[in-house]
Amino acid sequence: MTRYFEVHQRDGAARKGSLYLNKTIPTPTVIDTSSLKPEAEGDIIYPGNQWHFGNGKTATQATLGLRDRVGKDKLIIMPSCTYSPMITGEVTCEKIDVPAEEGPTGIAYSERDPETTRDLYVADGIGCHEGNPRRLLTALIDIRKNIAPDSALYAPNIALPENVAMLIYLGVDILDTTRATIAAFEDKYMTPVGFIHLDRLTELPCCCAHCSGMSAKEVKDMDKKQRARLIEKHNIATLETEVALVRQRIRSASLREYVEGRCRHDPALVAMLRLSDAEYDFLEERTALFKPAALLATTSESLTRPEVVRFARRVQQRYTPPEKDVLLLLPCSARKPYSISMTHSRFRKALGKNLKLVQEVIITSPLGIVPRELEVTYPAAHYDTTVTGYWDAEEHRWVEECLEDFLLKHPYKHIVAHVEDEYRSICENVSNKLGLDITYTSDGNVTSSTSLHKLEDTMKELCDGLSYRGDYRRDMLKAIADYQFGAGSGETLLPSDSKIKAPFPRYQAFLNKEQLITLIPENGTIALTIEGAKRIIETGNYVVNIDNFVPRGSILAPGVIDADERIRPNDEVFICGDKAFCVGRAAMSGPEMIHSNRGIAVDVRHVKKL
Amino acid sequence: MTRYFEVHQRDGAARKGSLYLNKTIPTPTVIDTSSLKPEAEGDIIYPGNQWHFGNGKTATQATLGLRDRVGKDKLIIMPSCTYSPMITGEVTCEKIDVPAEEGPTGIAYSERDPETTRDLYVADGIGCHEGNPRRLLTALIDIRKNIAPDSALYAPNIALPENVAMLIYLGVDILDTTRATIAAFEDKYMTPVGFIHLDRLTELPCCCAHCSGMSAKEVKDMDKKQRARLIEKHNIATLETEVALVRQRIRSASLREYVEGRCRHDPALVAMLRLSDAEYDFLEERTALFKPAALLATTSESLTRPEVVRFARRVQQRYTPPEKDVLLLLPCSARKPYSISMTHSRFRKALGKNLKLVQEVIITSPLGIVPRELEVTYPAAHYDTTVTGYWDAEEHRWVEECLEDFLLKHPYKHIVAHVEDEYRSICENVSNKLGLDITYTSDGNVTSSTSLHKLEDTMKELCDGLSYRGDYRRDMLKAIADYQFGAGSGETLLPSDSKIKAPFPRYQAFLNKEQLITLIPENGTIALTIEGAKRIIETGNYVVNIDNFVPRGSILAPGVIDADERIRPNDEVFICGDKAFCVGRAAMSGPEMIHSNRGIAVDVRHVKKL
């Protein structure tokens, strides 16, 4: 099968890729709609609607003829019935019998034949849903779930500078200039935050090559055609710049933050952001285990973004605290990981040798709670949030819910909270709700010497007679292993006779002088050696099964036979094949590995030939 | 006194104005920093720091010499000690004795002489606070409060494309290119949402005249000087475009929404937005009674914006409901005013003739509660919000607080709530908290016929035997008068023998065939005739005292002797002078009228010579 599209980089559901046609087109991209016409010599060609051809046979013949004429390096979209979304899928359309093997092809999503994978799918009728966030979201997610991950998705007649970030965020690869052009003919001057009627402009708020040096008056005075062509050029430049910025944000793995800002100018786009967060499974599957960029939490929607919810869920479902009797609740710090901050150093100094007897849990927004052992994971060590001292009621609700869940799952003899202000009110609310006693040790300033003394004294009293045989460093590695590979993985990876070396936090675990794992603080994950991987492989977690070959450098998607569906981009994965056993980093999710025919699936780090 | 700056338009604390120098410079603006140098022939000139001159006398002489050389249509900024913010105001500086009368002048804020009003003040040292939202906000508000409203505020060495909207939102008029230029020499490529290092760019995400046609590689390959000059041009173009967009948003009275989106890319800017909302008095004083634009509520910060808080406060402090025994709580509708929506029509139809016996109150986010009588006021009839069906805990808290306040102030015999979902949970929470019984009449769908029947039947039962002599139309006008002019104003304006005419909502009130007021539904305010104004003038509310002249068209600030401090831009005001009594719309706030020496204070509508 021929494949003319490849995804290179992912940021959630958004993708950066290339269409390999006559020219290589980097995606996401905006195509000039009129270039689709067969006579326009573009790289993506549309022969015309089925209505135009009269019947399916004529349309098929015309399409085959076009293929002969343009050769095999242009993408041809099958003639469509262009049924309205209200009836697509219910009313049948004539099939256009053009094979996918003879060159790159595309088809309207509603008219696809599930047996034939195309290089491109058209989200037909999608433009009709603009302004209806629920329908638009449902339609896009439906398409993205049902087409191959390595097919490009083209959303026609919908792109506006203000909505393209959202559309690309949800998985669209190709947009077009239709609305920018039509707006121009209606004197609608586009800006990144919506259009302004030319009448209302007293200057042109733009620096594009077409606008620069022009006054609003000059443009208003032009004749219609000239004016429309100028505004069209400006509108398209604005749209293309926005898409270029979005490409840049995918590259730097920070599209989410961009979308959170960009959507504010339209209540419907904000609704779409909120509703999309409710589609957790769809987004989470596509969200990398960690990103090279900091996670910025600057809106109430930060509480529901997939990285944050996933972190809280993994703490709930994968994390088991070491067995200790005393729980200490602490406030977060701006510096990360928390334990290197000035405040946490002082807390820990106050605990002295009792530190190892105490389970520390940090209270924070938007992450909820962070057990000390997980403080270096992503995003616990990689978020930056707006600090004003005020936590709104939704932050309270969310963080209290996380704390409540933890306290219900893990009972402690003593709970101490060295917190103040909002943190204290959170502890009090949860303590009241659950009927649990909490001892408070701060006099209103957690770093005052009275507070620190009280913490020290309280802990001395509570820890008197307690002992703990565990090693914090192993506890930390075990917790991270559980977080990363599923509950119980830590136990498997770090047997009691393993040894931990190296200074915090760059820990390494050895067994009989063989290294098993390394903690990589930059991204908060643990990397395994072949020896380490051998131990965990038996659990079946995070395994990728490959064909009968020895990988070099990277494994491509077609080489993958099966993959754990829990694998996310950047996950540490274990590759099993007849000829080799390897360790690597996933470049795509498990489901994407299974359903893709192109692209790098895994970057391999260690290979052991079998 | 000479004045070379004038404010034409306000949007909250932001202003659009002009500097009348050699050229007229529209503000807010970005000036080329190097144009400040005396040899650069710019319109704003800075002779140099005091350190450079050695002592105050030399500096004064140099400045006077410069004035002689450049003439009176260039603005000269007094040589400054450039003390750091840490000590400004504490350590004295030598005074530069250049009079303000000889041409436009500016001075560093910290070195100002309170006796002399300058055309421009420099927020000296402000750039040091970048990244510290609390300090930056405090500094800006302090300056803006202490200088004349018709002086321009220049914030040097701080402007970045991402922060200028916020700075202008808080009252800055002039910014400069220093940071854009320096960033260029550090290969920092600015975008509207932060800079990107040139190294990390594979394309230039910009369409400015300088970037267009250039690839990232070409730029990287240039020699340092050429590269820096190119990036500088790009950076400045990006900055200027951002400021042009902000000017446009002030023009369309929608800067707040723009800032709410723009700030998301930097946690410190979001903190600044949140902290600034806590400076309610500062912002509210500058916020117009109504705006020509819809209020978009798309973030949790929408709950704290001045228009929203002011509405809630006026409902609490100025509004008195007519005396009725039955209260009906209703959900809001997308269409405004609510009563023209399909749902509200059906509710009111179900009430039938009992409608007039019932006090209707609408529950909504972000406004809290809207008594039916105020549904046409701004922003009750002019907001648009994100609807997903989910209300977050902070919205709950805020709306419940508003409802609670209302129920505590105004006891009813019967409370009926025809609501469902989140609205119902709000009613239930408040009812539990206050121990008040609420009857619910919806079966889960407020417009189902069962629900509407239940509403109808319940109301029939509760209203049986009740009577109400009032007229809804008069109640509405009275409520709006109270909302607009202060509690009790309605009673004064609408005596019991006045007559209401015209169809909803364009009501007019007459007394003895003389018209008193007209309701203007477009902006939800009432406009008074001279006869109407005569009645209210006795309360002293919203009065502007002017000098001994008969105004024509508009009253300029210097003509104002005194003004009610409660006056906000767009308020209906009553002008009293020895020679005339007039009615008009305020163009600026009362305090601004008092403290300004330039600009239109009031647009006069009716004039009566005395």
Place this chain on the structure above:
Amino acid sequence: MNLNDRILEIRQRQRIKKAPNNEPAAVWTGRDLLQGEVTDTLTLIFKTSGCWWGIKGGCTMCGFVYDRASTPPSPEELVQQYEKALERSSGLQEFIVKIFTSGSFLDEKEIDATVRKQILNKLEADKRIKKVIVETRPEFVTKDTLTSCTEVLKNTGFEIAIGLETSNDVIRKRSINKGFTYASFSRATHLAHKKDVTVKAYLLLKPPFLSETDGLEDIIATIDDIADLTDTVSINLCNVQRGTFVERLWERNQYRPPWLWSIVRILTESKKNHPDLVITSDPVGAGSKRGPHNCRECSHMVADAIRDYSLTQDITILENLNCDCKEEWETVLELDGLTFGCPIKS
């Protein structure tokens, strides 16, 4: 589910207007061309039991089906309808009578043969009436039905009007759901011409799913196809009628009525190609959101020009029309075929 089921679903939710059975659904007077002369017309819409095809679901754009009677009118009531309608002709000297039933005049389930004869007799008797035009689906055009008419209307012209909509069977089926074929139409015209009955074809510009260009080209092609089969072509511009499938689409941003510039182009081109064929169009609802429209500035002016042309057949009336929005329409023509099911908003 097929298109007809969807239409039927919509039909079932719409109420039929209540109105007395002894009054016609509508009557109005107007002007039309009769052998090159502008002549008064009286249009009469009978309230009958309704179009058999419409009742089963029927055409995507047709809202006339709700004009039918809720209980079938009696023969007497039908005659009363005629009498009441003819009262409106009191001021006319010579005129054409156009008869519609929201279905087929020749369908005997709507108007039975006796009543038909009664009415035709009355028409023949009124000497002011120069021509009678009746609308019918082609399946009711038979030797028998034609003869039953022509044998009464001896001194009065007779014309049958058929809503062909398009000569393209795929569009007629998959977009309009018309329920008959081009062959059926063609057969009916041949029968009519044999009986010296003239034929008018109604065409539909821009049925659902078609782009502005596809719609425009379809009508031009249709006129070329039928020029020899018909005496008159009347082009209806699809408008959004209540209770129709098209209305549902329109409410969801899935349909836009045609531009008036499109019909201007069609008339200009087709008239040039077929100078002897009478080609008319009455832009019903022009300028409203639900009707064919250009921009606000020019819609009414262009609609008036179309009406003028229709009465004069003089295309010079159409040649000098202009407005700024014409540029936009040209761009729409270029792009509307490339939107994959979402019409261009404008």
Place this chain on the structure above:
Amino acid sequence: MNLNDRILEIRQRQRIKKAPNNEPAAVWTGRDLLQGEVTDTLTLIFKTSGCWWGIKGGCTMCGFVYDRASTPPSPEELVQQYEKALERSSGLQEFIVKIFTSGSFLDEKEIDATVRKQILNKLEADKRIKKVIVETRPEFVTKDTLTSCTEVLKNTGFEIAIGLETSNDVIRKRSINKGFTYASFSRATHLAHKKDVTVKAYLLLKPPFLSETDGLEDIIATIDDIADLTDTVSINLCNVQRGTFVERLWERNQYRPPWLWSIVRILTESKKNHPDLVITSDPVGAGSKRGPHNCRECSHMVADAIRDYSLTQDITILENLNCDCKEEWETVLELDGLTFGCPIKS
């Protein structure tokens, strides 16, 4: 509140380092120019009761005040400090001794006349020592103090070093808070020269509040002013010392140490103007955030060149230095004077 009060406030919060009184605060060896020859140096910082001016608040950039003893050292301890320091000279043949006290060697409250004499005697006795340089504030330079030194140091050169910082009285007062005037310095130099005592002036590049350009121009002007009064000029590049007013500014983004390009330009220009004057600079802390710096790439290379030049007085060493960041510095020179109290970040 004046500047001195602010400085004092900061001083009071900073702890004095604890260290034994019988050891010098610091000792190191280095190299310097002596009559055109590169000569070894032994630098000795006495721990005394401290600079009287610094204790009252004192200079904005000075952190040496924390090097003082917490209790005043006894005469014996001071001599012990000297002895311990001289141990470090064991490998040297001929050398210069530079004596600092973090205050004034000639202030008898720091080092009383008897101890001073004892130490000078020891210096005079050590034949390897070619020259003694002592630092002092100008108010302690009197006929008496000078004589008391010169009468001991008969065969050893003697030089007094004064931290003039700038010839501009306004800057010295309002920015540095130095506590003496140019007149006082000038008087001291005249006294010294009368006694054949040479004079070295320390200057300070970029004290607080001054822009890069103002700082640069101030030093060039100062050198022009004092060229005839001093034998050597040594330019200190302001760096951010712990517990200083400058440190507080720096922590709040309100101070940036000078660029190394600035001292390169000063040395080049001033040396051209005064070829016979020894003009040196030791870029302490160069390349660190707290010290003078260019970009990361070139700071160390440029600092080395400055040191080389200082030993050779050969400006050609400075003439071919280059780096991409020089363009940025030139822009900073252009704009830093236009920032109104907020130094340009870079």
